[in-house]
Every structure is written in structure tokens, then in C-alpha cells.
Amino acid sequence: MTKYMKLAWLALALMTADTAATQTYNGTAFTLAPPSGVGPGQFINGNGDAATFSTVDNEIDSWWGLGIKSQCCSNYVGYGIVFDARAGSIYTQGNVGIGTTTPGLYPLFVKNSGHWQLLNLQNPSTSPGAAVIQFDRSAATANPAVWTVGYSDYNAGDWPLGFTVMDATSGSNLTRLLINASGNVGIGTTSPQYKLSVNGTIQAKEVLVNTGWADYVFQPNYRVRPLAEVAAFIKANHHLPDIPSESEVKENGVSLGDMQAKLLAKIEELTLQMIQLDKKNRALAKKVAQLKGR
Incomplete structure (x- = not known):
């Protein structure tokens, strides 16, 4: 670990253009501080089977850090990554947590303490196509399935929101629910002409209709x-x-x-x-x- 720490320290020293910066090494940690003592500084620490790199700005009390833990007697790396919670933390131990250090059993756990959206996905391409989130287990030998939600260009200039699932018999992806640009909802059809178009049978306990009477x-x-x-x-x-x-x-x-x-x-x-x-x-x-x- 000491050998790798020295290499990291050398790389850090070469990358800094501030020759007047204070550089110290105590055997396990390197510190690079600005000459004035004010502003962000870098800190590399290697202790036992762990190594961390962090940038600290004491003036505004903010930091971010990257931590790597190598388990004993193996080449396993990439144990943990943590950022300052004020900027949103990321933690990984096989699972990823954004905004939390305890993702639990979820491969991806996103947490937000505010009232804004948790996730913003954007496709910046100007070419026609689709912007979708897809959950795919089509390779499963039993009950393969694909579930997709997102925008798709069924018609030029029309970008509906569709929910697509894979037909287990035919293996084809079929749009089961669609909301087009006019706000029309289609179930079993991709071209709804009314506020609700259903290609199939509807069962309901009651239907309330407000219209003229006789x-x-x-x-x-x-x-x-x-x-x-x-x-x-x-x-x-x-x-x-x-x-x-x-x-x-x-x-x-x-x-x-x-x-x-x-x-x-x-x-x-x-x-x-x-x-x-x-x-x-x-x-x-x-x-x-x-x-x-x-």
C-alpha cells in the first residue's frame, strides 16, 4: 500500500502548478495545502487496507472524497466511494446509493430530502428516435420479460409516452398503454382518437356519465x-x-x-x-x- 501511496503522492505533486504549496508526508498520509492556508487542499491517506483521496476547503467547510478498500489477500478493489452529503453522497459496495450511504439490497437507491424530482434522464441527441427507460430480463429461461416506459416517435412530430412489455409467446415488444401529445390515452392501441380509447373489453362496477338528458x-x-x-x-x-x-x-x-x-x-x-x-x-x-x- 505504501508503494502505491508514494506513486499517488508523486502524481499529485507533479499535477500541482503551485510550487509554493505546502507538501507534507507523515508515513501514511500526504497533504497538499495552499501557501496561504486558505482555500481548497488535497489529502491522500493510506492506512492498512484502505486508501482515500479527498479535497477539503476549510474556509467554506466543504469536502469531497474518494475511498477505495482492498480486502485482505485478494485483488478486490472498489469497495466504497463517498462524497460530501451536502452535495449528495454516493456509496457503493456492489449497490449504489445516491443521497444515502445505506442503499441496502437495492442495486440503485436514490434519495432526496427536498421536494424536487429524484431523477432527471435526458437524451441530448437531435436525431429522431426514442428516450426510454427499459427493464430487461429477456435472457431469462423462464418467464422472460421486457418492460419499457418513455417517449417514442410513433408519428412525426408526435412524442407519446408509452408503456411497452414483451409478449412471452411471440417475443415481441408490445405497447400496452400510450399517452399521445394530445393527452389521449390508448389501451391496446397506439393511435387513440379520444381521451380514452380501449381496444378490448372493459369491466367496471359503475360508469358515471354527465351529459344531456331527455x-x-x-x-x-x-x-x-x-x-x-x-x-x-x-x-x-x-x-x-x-x-x-x-x-x-x-x-x-x-x-x-x-x-x-x-x-x-x-x-x-x-x-x-x-x-x-x-x-x-x-x-x-x-x-x-x-x-x-x-
Whole structure:
């Protein structure tokens, strides 16, 4: 260790341009201090199976350091790296901690005591492509998988945020969820045309729809079609008035909120027609009773 420390000290001495700097060696540590005693200085320490290099500025009470620990009787190096906690610390013992010296079992542990983002990843390239984070275990013999999240140029000028997973059967990477530049969300589709586009079946306990309703049927100026007119329309078109045909639904789909309102309008029209029929039946029954009483 002493041999390596002397080589490090020699390199440090050659790199400094300040010939008036104070240089000292006590057998285990080298110190390079500015001539005025003020400002940053370098410190190299070799003690036992550890070696550290640090820069200390006593004037502002700040430092950073690099530590290497070699285990006994092996060539293992790279045991630990630590920076001043005020600038964010990095510690490695197989695992990496940023902002913490105790990453635990996590290969990468990032900690931030403030309220800003923990991680900022940037692709500075001006060429088209993608900027993604990918978790890959496609080489696994059992249940291989790839999971990706990030931006991708599906269409020119459109940079959606997509979540991609690998299909274990085909081995292809498939986009399962996507948010495009317009804020539309696609599940099972990469070209959502609405705020939520789903290529598949949706199961829900409840769906709340806020839309217009059919109370206009009960307004005095609303015209209720006579049943004879409705019958003629059905015979000619094979569907109810104001209700889309089967071919229209297959081509364009239906709006659930709008369709519910239209179906309610038909129920309300039927109710008004039944009320009218009831009035006619009562009037007929009254006339029949009068005729019987003669």
C-alpha cells in the first residue's frame, strides 16, 4: 500500500502548478495545502487496507472524497466511494446509493430530502428516435420479460409516452398503454382518437356519465309521433325514429351517454302515448256506460 501511496503522492505533486504549496508526508498520509492556508487542499491517506483521496476547503467547510478498500489477500478493489452529503453522497459496495450511504439490497437507491424530482434522464441527441427507460430480463429461461416506459416517435412530430412489455409467446415488444401529445390515452392501441380509447373489453362496477338528458319530451311544444306514424317509419326503415340503424352502429359506434338519453326519450314518448290511450279508453268507457244506461 505504501508503494502505491508514494506513486499517488508523486502524481499529485507533479499535477500541482503551485510550487509554493505546502507538501507534507507523515508515513501514511500526504497533504497538499495552499501557501496561504486558505482555500481548497488535497489529502491522500493510506492506512492498512484502505486508501482515500479527498479535497477539503476549510474556509467554506466543504469536502469531497474518494475511498477505495482492498480486502485482505485478494485483488478486490472498489469497495466504497463517498462524497460530501451536502452535495449528495454516493456509496457503493456492489449497490449504489445516491443521497444515502445505506442503499441496502437495492442495486440503485436514490434519495432526496427536498421536494424536487429524484431523477432527471435526458437524451441530448437531435436525431429522431426514442428516450426510454427499459427493464430487461429477456435472457431469462423462464418467464422472460421486457418492460419499457418513455417517449417514442410513433408519428412525426408526435412524442407519446408509452408503456411497452414483451409478449412471452411471440417475443415481441408490445405497447400496452400510450399517452399521445394530445393527452389521449390508448389501451391496446397506439393511435387513440379520444381521451380514452380501449381496444378490448372493459369491466367496471359503475360508469358515471354527465351529459344531456331527455326531459325535453315533456315540454308542451314537443311533438309525440302518433303510433300510426311510428309504425309506418318502422316498416320503411326497420328501426325506431331517432335511433341509429344497425349498419350505422357497426360503422360509427354509439355514444353511451347519448344513446341512454335517446332510449329514455323513447320510454317517455311511450309513456305519453299510453297516457293519451288511457284518456281515450276512459272516454270510450264513459260513452259505452252512457249508451247502456239508455
